[in-house]
Amino acid sequence: MNDLIELTNKLQAVVSSVGADNTLDLPLITVVGSQSSGKSSVLETLVQRDFLPRGSGIVTRRPLILQLVTLQQSDALEYGEFLHIKDKKFFDFSEIRQEIERETGRLAGGNKGISRMPIHLRIYSPKVLNLTLVDLPGLTKVPFSDQPNDIEKQIRNLVMDFISNPNSIILAVTPANSDLVNSDSLKIARQVDPEGKRTIGVLTKLDLMDAGTNALDILSGRSYPLKLGFIGVVNRSQQDILTNKPMANALEAENDFFNQHPAYRSVAARCGTQYLSKQLNTILLAHIKEKLPELRTKLGTLISQTQQELSQYGEPTRSTEPLHRGPLILRMLTKFSNDFVAAIDGTSAEMSTKELCGGARIYYIFNNVFGHALDAIPACSNLSNHDIRTAIRNSTGPRPSLFVPELAFDLLVRPQIKLLEAPSLRCVELVYEELMKVCHNSDTKELLRYPRLHQRLVDVVSELLRERLSPTSSYVESLISIERAYINTNHPDFLGAAGAMANLETESKKKKKTESKRKNRMSPTSFESKNGRSGSIDNGSINLENSDSVDSSSAPKDSFLNYFFGGAGKNERPALGSQEMMTKAQYAPPMSVNSMMESEMVKKLEQASLNNDGPIVPTDREELETHLIRTLITSYFNIVRKNIQDLVPKSVMHLLVNYSRESVQNRLVAALYKEENFDDLLQEDDTISTEREKCKAMLNVYKQAFEIIKNSL
Structure with a gap:
């Protein structure tokens, strides 16, 4: 059974050396007590050696995992070993104290702060029983000297971490000359062990109690019930420590105290440091025995997990024969390229469930990011009515505008198409960035063994992606240039002049209908002029009706369109008039006085069209032309946007994504599968x-x- 404690000690040392203390909750004894409760004295008496630092305030500032190992030869030399110092035995116990102080200061600093990193000390002696104990910083309530303000919380959290281990025995040290109800060690032990099943109480300073008082009720278990009970001890006094009183004499004095004390004489056999040591050994052995089945099951699980982890590290590179290095590199090249392709295709077994990545992210870029970016661009963005009218006027040159010139439409629509270029190029960049992310994330634990090989793999694929970025961006730019190079007004989906006018007519009818309803509510007054023209007065405005006017329904359907866009000859241009009308105009009689007056009135109205600030107020015709051009631009822009939204993703997939995924393995093999580079690429990470x-x-x-x-x- 003692081998079990030795095994626990070895296991504790190994898991601590690899930084895996929490993987296995090993059975051990955790020593808890307030400052100046006598914790250090109890431990030194168990070892029968002075080896712990002493002083005021907090002395123990790092957990000390103390493993006691029994030497069978009674005359064997006692010595200690530290886990952080390999192959050195400390036969001088004062050096052990100095090393504890030095190692404490190394991590906990020169002030009174604490560190959670434990110090491992193993002591071999024929005077000790096999035990594993953990000495923790003393519980405190008030910061001392230059201690941190939250030192109480830090220490309490550290203590809780150790005693929360269900496999640990809690050794609660309490001075007998203080009120047991206020014992910090028993209070904190009860938080994790409310039934007192794994807590053993130690009463110190029994010799310092007031005269006429004793702790017999506590030692007998009547005052404070603990399954493992209380054990009383009498440590060396401060005077004994200063005079270096031998441990043997101190143990003899302790035995005499209990055997001669009238109150403790009856329980003397269950008191003292020697009895405490035996009890702790027995309790720890029984505790380990109780936990063996559970520990065995957990060890089986850990063995399986550790074997699997070890297999992922692979065999050391130095054991790989030169003959096998080529296939090893080729296998990892293939694995890297397959992972890259799988991430794009969405067939990777290690796909993230937290965020979109790889092919799914590319799809999101195409359909959400890029699509929304195009939809957010208005067809006539930054294009005011003034800009449109100016373009129309500039495109006519010195001649008056007889119809809306197509040149104005071309002039205005090309810059609008140019607006689609920026989001298209950004789409290329986003896909490129996602492929780069896939490249950098395509790693395995085996591949990480060889940092140089991994870095070269990433470099080669990154270079491939950078090479494809430029031609892809150039091609996407050319798509925009192609659309701007030829404005195809014969496109089957283009609204055209007829469609544009139909839309305007529909809007006009809706507007007139609304206006008519409004006028009908206002009761206009009708009248008839001297020349036979009738009309009405509506809110101060005069509306004239020509009795000789031609029914608009009998006019050619496209006469208005021809008016704006013209025909091949003058006869097809109502704005100029037919040849017959022009001939009649040559022989027409002189203008009447009324006609001259009407002409003068038109001039005055045109003059009045200038407002006080000077800008020209657009005429009805100009307003109509502006709306017509805007409608045509919107129609054509939507066609181009639809084309770009379809062609850009296709181009990116063909020129960047598919090209990269199809050529990645060949590129890797060509760049890296060279025998002279094998040794360098297979340099293993330390x-x-x-x-x-x-x-x-x-x-x-x-x-x-x-x-x-x-x-x-």
Whole structure:
């Protein structure tokens, strides 16, 4: 059974050396007590050696995992070993104290702060029983000297981390000359062990109690029930420590105190440091025995997990024969390229469930990011009515505008198409960035063993992607240039002049209908002029009606369109008039006085069209022309936007994504599969090598522990 404690000690040392203290909740004894409660004295008496630092305030500032190992030869030399100092034995226990102080200061600093990193000390002696104890910083309530303000919370959290281990025995040290109800060690122990099943109480300073008082009720278990009970001890006094009173004499004085004390004489056999040591050994052995089945099951699980982890590290590179290095590199090249392609295709077994990535992210870029960016661009963005009218006037040159010139439409629509270029190029960049992200994330634990190979893999694929970025962007730019190079007004989806006028007519009818309803509510007054023209007065405006006017329904359907866009000859241009009308005009009689007056009135109205500030107020015709051009631009822009939204993703997939995924493996093989580079590429990472060795050591200890436990059951 003592081998179980030794196994626990070895296991504790190994898991601590590899930084895996929390992987296995090992049975051990955790010593808890307030400052100046006598914790250090209890431990030194158990070891029968002075080896712990002493002083005011907090002395223990790092957890000390103390492993006591019994030497069978009674005359064997006592010595200590630290886990952080390999292959050195400390026969001088004052040097052990100095090393504890030095190692404490190294991590906890020169002030009174604490560190959670434990110090591992193993003491071999024929005077000790096999035990594993953890000495923790003393519980405090008030910061001392230059201690941090939250030192109480830090220490309490540290203590809780250790005593929360269900496999730990809590050694609660309490001075007998203080009120047991206010014992900090018993209070914190009760939080994790409310029934007192794994807490053993130690009463110190029994010799310092007031005269006429004793702690017999506590030692008998009548005042404070604990399953493991209370044990009283009498440590050396401060005077004994200063005068270096031998431990043997101190133990003899302790025995005399209990045997001669009238109150403790009856329980003297269950008191004292020697009894405490035996009890702790017995309790720890029983505790380990109780936990063996559970520990065995957990060890089996850990062995399986550790073997799997070790297999991921692979064999050391130095054991790989030169003959096998080529296939090894080729296999990793293939694995890297397959992972890259799988991430794009969405067939990767290690696909993220937290965010879109790879092919899914590219699809999102095409259909959401790029699509929304195009939809957010208005067809006539930054194009005011003044800009349109100016373009129309500039495109006619010195001649008056007889119809809306197509040149104005071309002039206005090309800059609008140019607006689609920026989001298209951004779409290319986003896909490129996602492919780069896939490239950098395409790694495995085996591949990480070889940082140089991994870096070269990433470099080669990154270079391939950079090469494809430029031609892809250039092609997308050319798509916009192609659309701007030829404005195809014969496109089947283009609204055209007829459609544009139909839209305007529909809008006009709706407007007139609304206006008519409004006028009908206002009761206009009708009248008839001297020349036979009738009309009405409506809100101060005069509306004239020509009795000789031609029914608009009898006019040619496209006469208005021809008016604006013209025909091949003058006869097809109502704005100029037919040849017959022009001939009649040559022989027409002189203008009447009324006609001259009407002409003069038109001039005055045109003059009045200038407002006070000077800008020209657009005429009805100009307003109509503006609306017509705007409608045509919107129609054509929507066609181009639809084309771009379809062609850009196709171009990116063909020139960037598919090209990269199809050529990545060939590029990797051509760049890296060269025998002269094998040694350099297969330089193993030192960290991986260290982790492999730790994993092997852990696996060996787990297997050894499993065999010992199996043979003990």
